[in-house]
Amino acid sequence: xxxxxxxxxxxxxxxxxxxxxxxxxxxxxxxxxxxxxxxxxxxxxxxxxxxxxxxxxxxxxxxxxxxxxxxxxxxxxxxxxxxxxxxxxxxxxxxxxxxxxxxxxxxxxxxxxxxxxxxxxxxxxxxxxxxxxxxxxxxxxxxxxxxxxxxxxxxxxxxxxxxxxxxxxxxxxxxxxxxxxxxxxxx
Numbered sequence: 001x002x003x004x005x006x007x008x009x010x011x012x013x014x015x016x017x018x019x020x021x022x023x024x025x026x027x028x029x030x031x032x033x034x035x036x037x038x039x040x041x042x043x044x045x046x047x048x049x050x051x052x053x054x055x056x057x058x059x060x061x062x063x064x065x066x067x068x069x070x071x072x073x074x075x076x077x078x079x080x081x082x083x084x085x086x087x088x089x090x091x092x093x094x095x096x097x098x099x100x101x102x103x104x105x106x107x108x109x110x111x112x113x114x115x116x117x118x119x120x121x122x123x124x125x126x127x128x129x130x131x132x133x134x135x136x137x138x139x140x141x142x143x144x145x146x147x148x149x150x151x152x153x154x155x156x157x158x159x160x161x162x163x164x165x166x167x168x169x170x171x172x173x174x175x176x177x178x179x180x181x182x183x184x185x186x187x
Contacts, residue, residue: 026160026182033059033180050075055090059164061176066164067093070103082109090126092140094175097166099140101128118150138167154186 021042024035040052051074059066070090077083086105092098103126110119128140146160159182164175 022184022186024156024158024182024184026158026180028178028180031059031061031176031178031180033057033182035184053086053088059176064095064175066175072103072105074105080108082111083107084109092128094166096136097140097168098134099128099137099166100132100134101126101140101142102132103127103142120148122146122148133167136168136170138169139165140167141165148184156184156186158182158184 021036021038023037026033026035035055035057037053037055040054041048053072053074055068055070055072057066057068059068068090070088072086072088074084074086077085084107086107087103089100089102091100103124105122105124107120107122110121112119123145124142125144126140126142128137130138133139142162142164144160144162146158148156148158150156159180161179163177166173166175
């Protein structure tokens with residue numbers, strides 16, 4: 001229990017202290033997820049078009065908790081205006097479960113007229129085969145899709161769907177399969 005409190009406090013503190021970062025919270029009737037992201041380019045004064053990010057999340061469900069920490073690179077796709085692609089890896093921790101999935105993400109900023117707030121659609125896919133799964137883990141698969149709208153400058157409301165499958169050595173478990181809604185604060 002102490003680790004959970006320390007982790008949540010750290011996520012919020014890190015998000016609040018650094019520019020080009022965000023913290024978020026999403027919920028549904030059974031789950032709570034806290035997210036944080038920090039742009040490493042701000043620390044290194046790196047000014048290339050690629051953004052390097054550290055992401056962390058804590059997902060609490062009725063059955064178990066899932067903690068992730070990852071690093072990725074993200075850049076705009078030059079062939080399609082408004083499209084950004086990212087690739088990376090993250091560590092996933094659950095009860096007797098550790099995995100190192102590789103992931104890809106895409107975000108498309110919709111080109112709507114000026115009277116509609118900034119809106120984007122995003123998706124991500126993470127996968128760890130058995131060679132990247134440790135402890136009692138056999139594999140890990142995560143799929144997400146989200147719609148996001150910046151309702152006030154730097155305040156985003158979003159809704160999404162996530163499906164997380166954790167395959168153990170002797171049991172397959174759909175860790176989470178749910179819709180959710182939330183809010184993100186960007187700095």
